Amino acid sequence: MGGEGAALELAEVRKSYGVREALRGVTLAVRRGEFVALLGPNGAGKSTLFQLLTGLFNADSGRLAVCGHDIRKDPVSALARLGVVFQQSTLDLDLGVAANLKFHAALHGLGGARAKERVADALARLGLTERAGDPVRELSGGNRRKVELARALVHEPAVLLMDEATVGLDPASRRQLLDEVLALRDRGVAVLWATHLVDEAEAADRVVVLHRGQVLAEGCPAELAAQAGTATLADAFLKLTGGERGD
């Protein structure tokens, strides 16, 4: 677990809101080219973990690092290597698809021909080239999510965080988005995919089960089922979490 050289590393991370402990000593790592599902019911602490990882606020204790850069001590280097798709859309609906990406590129210090090239590449990869000039408002929910993914990749991050990214999508769009992200492994991207949906976690190289702010189990889907003594990952998840909400 963890170890030197992980693209994303969390060690003994704790965070409380007043007396409520949202994260109670979370340790996990994602290697280059690995897709890890962070599987937890509502209230398990997934959003809190993502907020810490994106520097929105600080952990009470513990260490979070991206490619060895500590998020608290060296946030600029850490955040430069991070791509994020949040649960809630953060696109400008009135701006064009490419314009949304260019704005993001500029935030990462990319401009001119280099930004243009990166934006074109990211859109092409996700089959969105023909929609480049369209206002985001005119896109379907599935394509809007793809635009968010393309945007998260414009600065070529080493680590991609996906926070319940398929919420609200129909099954076909959900599968497409998952497949696009799984394919990023071949380019060496480390992915942390937070979800409460077991079928999405089935596709992961490794699953980390988070419940009430703690890691209850981790391993590939088959290992988790074997550890829990169940036939499927779904049954293992229910057995581990007692089928309850996380809070």
Ligand SMILES: Nc1ncnc2c1ncn2[C@@H]1O[C@H](COP(=O)(O)OP(=O)(O)OP(=O)(O)O)[C@@H](O)[C@H]1O
């Ligand atoms: N700003 C806050 N103030 C107080 N308690 C909070 C706050 N944010 C989260 N919590 C609590 O911390 C715990 C973890 O919440 P968090 O939102 O991180 O879980 P989650 O796994 O992302 O759940 P969901 O999928 O429902 O968003 C929950 O018990 C929640 O009620």
